[in-house]
Amino acid sequence: MPNQQRRDHDLRSWLNRLSETGRLAILKSGVDLHFELAAIANRLDGNRASLFPKPAGHDMSVISGLISDRAWMAEALGVEKSELVHAFQDAVANPLPSKLIETAPCQEIVHDDPDLGEILPIPTHNELDSGPYIAAGLAITRSPQTGVQNVSIHRLQLSGPKELGALILPRHTLAFFEMGEAEGKDLDIAIVIGASPAALLASQAVVPINFDELEIAGALGCAPLEVVRCMGSDIHVPAHAEIVIEGKIVAGARAPEGPFGEFPQYYGERAERHVIHVNTVTHRKNPIYHTIVGGGLEHLLLGAIPREATILTTLQRSFPCVRDVHLSMGGTMRYHLNVQIENPKIGEAKNVIAAALGSHYDIKHVVVVDADVDIYDSEKVEWAVATRFQADRDLVAIHNAQGSKLDPSTDDDGVGSKLGFDATVPPAAPVFKYTTIRVPGEEDVELDAVINAEAQFSDIVTDGD
Numbered sequence: 001m002p003n004q005q006r007r008d009h010d011l012r013s014w015l016n017r018l019s020e021t022g023r024l025a026i027l028k029s030g031v032d033l034h035f036e037l038a039a040i041a042n043r044l045d046g047n048r049a050s051l052f053p054k055p056a057g058h059d060m061s062v063i064s065g066l067i068s069d070r071a072w073m074a075e076a077l078g079v080e081k082s083e084l085v086h087a088f089q090d091a092v093a094n095p096l097p098s099k100l101i102e103t104a105p106c107q108e109i110v111h112d113d114p115d116l117g118e119i120l121p122i123p124t125h126n127e128l129d130s131g132p133y134i135a136a137g138l139a140i141t142r143s144p145q146t147g148v149q150n151v152s153i154h155r156l157q158l159s160g161p162k163e164l165g166a167l168i169l170p171r172h173t174l175a176f177f178e179m180g181e182a183e184g185k186d187l188d189i190a191i192v193i194g195a196s197p198a199a200l201l202a203s204q205a206v207v208p209i210n211f212d213e214l215e216i217a218g219a220l221g222c223a224p225l226e227v228v229r230c231m232g233s234d235i236h237v238p239a240h241a242e243i244v245i246e247g248k249i250v251a252g253a254r255a256p257e258g259p260f261g262e263f264p265q266y267y268g269e270r271a272e273r274h275v276i277h278v279n280t281v282t283h284r285k286n287p288i289y290h291t292i293v294g295g296g297l298e299h300l301l302l303g304a305i306p307r308e309a310t311i312l313t314t315l316q317r318s319f320p321c322v323r324d325v326h327l328s329m330g331g332t333m334r335y336h337l338n339v340q341i342e343n344p345k346i347g348e349a350k351n352v353i354a355a356a357l358g359s360h361y362d363i364k365h366v367v368v369v370d371a372d373v374d375i376y377d378s379e380k381v382e383w384a385v386a387t388r389f390q391a392d393r394d395l396v397a398i399h400n401a402q403g404s405k406l407d408p409s410t411d412d413d414g415v416g417s418k419l420g421f422d423a424t425v426p427p428a429a430p431v432f433k434y435t436t437i438r439v440p441g442e443e444d445v446e447l448d449a450v451i452n453a454e455a456q457f458s459d460i461v462t463d464g465d
């Protein structure tokens with residue numbers, strides 16, 4: 001196994017590494033939580049993580065942009081960039097149960113009667129956001145039926161000193177909550193802020209219900225994740241996290257939440273949403289508060305990498321010709337999927353398109369290309385569409401399908417059209433027709449050896465005699 005030496009850095013050791021390698025910008029103290037913090041974080045996004053000491057007079061520092069690059073995420077997990085998706089596939093296939101410990105750094109300080117806005121430096125990010133949002137909290141719940149935990153991220157609007165408004169789309173957290181809501185039962189929830197890069201990435205895994213995503217974080221780090229029991233519930237949270245908010249999703253309660261700036265670069269609308277009542281906040285001494293600016297690279301990448309892993313696993317199960325997949329930046333790392341295939345059977349690219357469109361409702365446009373096309377380079381993919389695709393023969397269209405509600409071009413229920421582009425060379429095409437041009441020896445030319453730096457244009461091209 002090439003990945004044995006992988007290790008999960010907790011947040012602090014990862015920040016240390018960023019700092020030692022010139023990738024952590026430490027900002028001035030007292031930055032305004034209202035827009036200024038997000039404005040600075042956005043300007044540095046992808047280049048440097050930003051650490052804000054004592055923003056707006058708070059004692060806690062805020063960090064953002066800590067994994068806003070694929071290479072950084074690979075580094076945080078101790079794998080090569082090219083191995084990132086495979087490492088995630090591997091971790092999903094071989095989860096590692098967490099290890100329960102008795103005392104933990106995340107519970108060093110306990111607030112029994114918390115005022116969230118006072119304790120935590122919660123920023124307001126985008127212009128039309130309804131207010132401050134907790135944007136990088138891992139929501140951990142436990143199934144009332146099986147007792148298995150679930151981990152996901154939900155945007156959490158600060159609605160009151162002990163109240164959060166949550167967007168909980170119909171997946172696992174909602175399923176657990178609805179198991180008890182009809183009988184008036186609240187659902188215990190823990191919101192973990194300042195988790196490790198591995199735990200953040202694991203939270204986005206597309207896995208079946210009753211699959212504790214923390215076990216993926218353990219597998220990514222090649223060691224069981226240490227967890228501790230919450231003060232007021234049976235939920236187990238990462239012991240080395242910075243901050244834990246304990247509370248309940250309240251049965252029968254709904255309140256206005258939103259708008260909030262989202263990954264497609266538009267706002268998620270205001271509507272009646274779930275309500276979380278907070279009982280306790282615990283944290284480390286001198287905790288660091290993590291925020292993810294809506295629509296920034298960190299937001300996009302956290303969702304993209306685990307999806308790529310799941311989509312690749314799903315496609316390769318049925319189609320051995322599939323080599324790699326990529327959710328492109330221009331497609332919001334959610335809607336546009338590039339698929340690279342090798343030696344497909346006749347017609348197989350179309351089957352790959354059908355399966356890819358069915359692999360996640362967010363996938364809207366799929367481009368399938370041959371092995372000579374770099375699917376991480378949008379210009380190369382566009383070239384394949386320009387030169388290998390014919391709409392009458394190579395287009396797959398599905399209308400009135402479930403898409404993303406956050407794609408403003410879908411109808412109110414998120415229903416819209418899906419397209420697949422088979423941009424592969426037809427298997428029966430004459431070889432010469434699709435032979436790409438190249439100049440022999442081009443890649444071996446040593447420019448320093450062949451350019452005469454001393455020569456003057458006027459010495460070589462002279463007027464008359």
Ligand SMILES: Cc1cc2nc3c(=O)[nH]c(=O)nc-3n(C[C@H](O)[C@H](O)[C@H](O)COP(=O)(O)O)c2cc1C
Pocket residue numbers: 135136150151152153154155156167168169170171172173203204205206207292299302303
């Ligand atoms: C930064 C960030 C914010 C997110 N916000 C939300 C949200 O507000 N509501 C939601 O339902 N999903 C949100 N997601 C997506 C879910 O966390 C993700 O789909 C998760 O895998 C769902 O977990 P589950 O399949 O265990 O339910 C967000 C993801 C990220 C990375």
Ligand SMILES: [Mn+2]
Pocket residue numbers: 150151172207208209210211213
């Ligand atoms: Mn889940």
